[in-house]
Amino acid sequence: MTATTSLLDRCRQAIATVDDPEYPGVSIVDLGLVESLDVRGATATVGLIPTFSGCPALDMIANDVHRAVSQVDEISTVEVKWLSAPVWSVDRLAEGTQQQLAVDFTVAVQIGTGPVLCPRCGTATSHLSMFGPSRCRSVHRCESCREPVEVMRS
Amino acid sequence: MNDLPPPVVDYLLAIADDKHLMGQQHAEWIGVTPFLEEDLAFCSIGQDELGHAAHLYALLAGDDDTAIDELAYRHEPGAYRSCWFVERATPIWAEALVRHWMFDAADQLRWSLLAGSSLSALADLAQRVEREERYHRLHSDTLLDGLLASPVAAEPIGAAVTALAPFALTMFEPVAGEPDTVAEGVAEAPFATQRDAWKQRTEARFAAACTIDWPDDPPYGDNRTTRSADFGPLMARMREVIDLDPSAVW
Numbered sequence: 107m108t109a110t111t112s113l114l115d116r117c118r119q120a121i122a123t124v125d126d127p128e129y130p131g132v133s134i135v136d137l138g139l140v141e142s143l144d145v146r147g148a149t150a151t152v153g154l155i156p157t158f159s160g161c162p163a164l165d166m167i168a169n170d171v172h173r174a175v176s177q178v179d180e181i182s183t184v185e186v187k188w189l190s191a192p193v194w195s196v197d198r199l200a201e202g203t204q205q206q207l208a209v210d211f212t213v214a215v216q217i218g219t220g221p222v223l224c225p226r227c228g229t230a231t232s233h234l235s236m237f238g239p240s241r242c243r244s245v246h247r248c249e250s251c252r253e254p255v256e257v258m259r260s
Numbered sequence: 261m262n263d264l265p266p267p268v269v270d271y272l273l274a275i276a277d278d279k280h281l282m283g284q285q286h287a288e289w290i291g292v293t294p295f296l297e298e299d300l301a302f303c304s305i306g307q308d309e310l311g312h313a314a315h316l317y318a319l320l321a322g323d324d325d326t327a328i329d330e331l332a333y334r335h336e337p338g339a340y341r342s343c344w345f346v347e348r349a350t351p352i353w354a355e356a357l358v359r360h361w362m363f364d365a366a367d368q369l370r371w372s373l374l375a376g377s378s379l380s381a382l383a384d385l386a387q388r389v390e391r392e393e394r395y396h397r398l399h400s401d402t403l404l405d406g407l408l409a410s411p412v413a414a415e416p417i418g419a420a421v422t423a424l425a426p427f428a429l430t431m432f433e434p435v436a437g438e439p440d441t442v443a444e445g446v447a448e449a450p451f452a453t454q455r456d457a458w459k460q461r462t463e464a465r466f467a468a469a470c471t472i473d474w475p476d477d478p479p480y481g482d483n484r485t486t487r488s489a490d491f492g493p494l495m496a497r498m499r500e501v502i503d504l505d506p507s508a509v510w
Contacts, residue, residue, distance in 0.1 A: 156311070158307075158308060158311070158392055159307075159308050159311030159312050159314075159315060159388060159389070159392055160304060160305075160306075160307030160308035160309075160310065160311040160392070161307075161311070162307060164311075188315075188318075189384075190315065190381045190382075190384035190385045190388065191384035191385075191387065191388070192384075192387075193387050193388045193391050235297045235300060235301075236297075236301065236395060236398065236399050236402075237297070237300040237301045237303070237304040237305070237395075237399070238300060238304075239300070241304050241307050241308070260391075
């Protein structure tokens with residue numbers, strides 16, 4: 107039993123090393139993309155959910171997870187699945203991830219219908235375009251520094 | 261491939277093929293829409309439609325990953341279940357925008373029939389689709405609100421609505437498997453039960469641009485088993501890369 111628990115933890119750690127291709131240094135675990143992990147014998151099954159169905163990086167992420175978990179000792183088979191539920195939302199971001207996105211990528215996060223603040227200067231932003239450079243981000247503009255602000259939202 | 265009854269496969273294929281072709285049609289506007297925000301919008305919206313199609317194809321493919329490409333790109337024309345509306349070439353921007361609105365309005369009604377599906381993966385997917393489609397509808401409505409306030413813009417939009425309206429009704433053309441699919445509880449009711457609601461929404465949306473003269477008999481084919489003239493060139497463009505090396509692994 108102890109050995110199985112430890113194997114599960116090592117699989118968890120392996121998944122946590124996978125970064126989102128859009129945000130190098132930000133784990134897919136912290137972005138809330140990992141929904142389930144099941145380890146039975148030498149088989150690990152990982153269930154993921156996309157931020158949006160249209161994300162073009164889904165295959166890349168699944169391949170990265172497959173590769174990472176395959177390297178865990180005692181694991182011989184890895185299955186990675188994109189699940190049909192639940193629906194991803196920004197509420198799934200880990201504590202501190204919002205801050206990391208703001209500092210490292212100048213990406214703001216909109217919680218609910220709350221205000222979006224500029225990651226550079228903290229000023230309120232105004233909505234510019236519903237769709238942005240990637241499927242999971244829209245574009246705002248800071249009213250103070252006039253810089254465009256990319257925004258993740260549910 | 262899967263353990264779904266053939267009528268349900270028929271039914272799901274229609275939704276997947278509609279979304280697949282609609283996604284492709286949207287994608288073909290990338291770089292040539294009238295302004296940058298629309299490039300981004302048609303790109304993102306097209307990606308979502310392709311994503312929904314991929315998820316449905318995956319349901320149909322079961323454990324066989326290669327079957328997804330078969331379903332999406334290698335079927336005989338008669339094996340597709342797309343409607344003529346999404347096959348139609350729309351080289352005119354106003355028509356692309358109007359079709360985006362018409363398709364997403366119908367799509368909302370279609371997925372509302374699947375929210376309580378006996379197929380749990382489909383009921384789950386209905387929630388994700390609705391959360392994403394909400395942005396699509398917000399996009400087309402916001403743009404149309406602005407454009408229809410201007411007579412200059414309302415004229416080409418009205419012409420687009422008039423040209424597209426008969427073909428748009430083919431979205432509601434059933435597949436042969438639909439009655440059994442409804443009987444199985446996979447869908448709550450036939451999609452055609454939503455047609456009048458969709459027509460009313462469409463008339464209200466474009467009232468400032470035109471009055472719609474609906475045909476008495478929609479131009480239906482044969483349970484979505486025959487393809488329109490525009491399908492061949494569209495599929496040829498879609499297969500352009502995959503045909504370069506049919507044995508390539510993606």
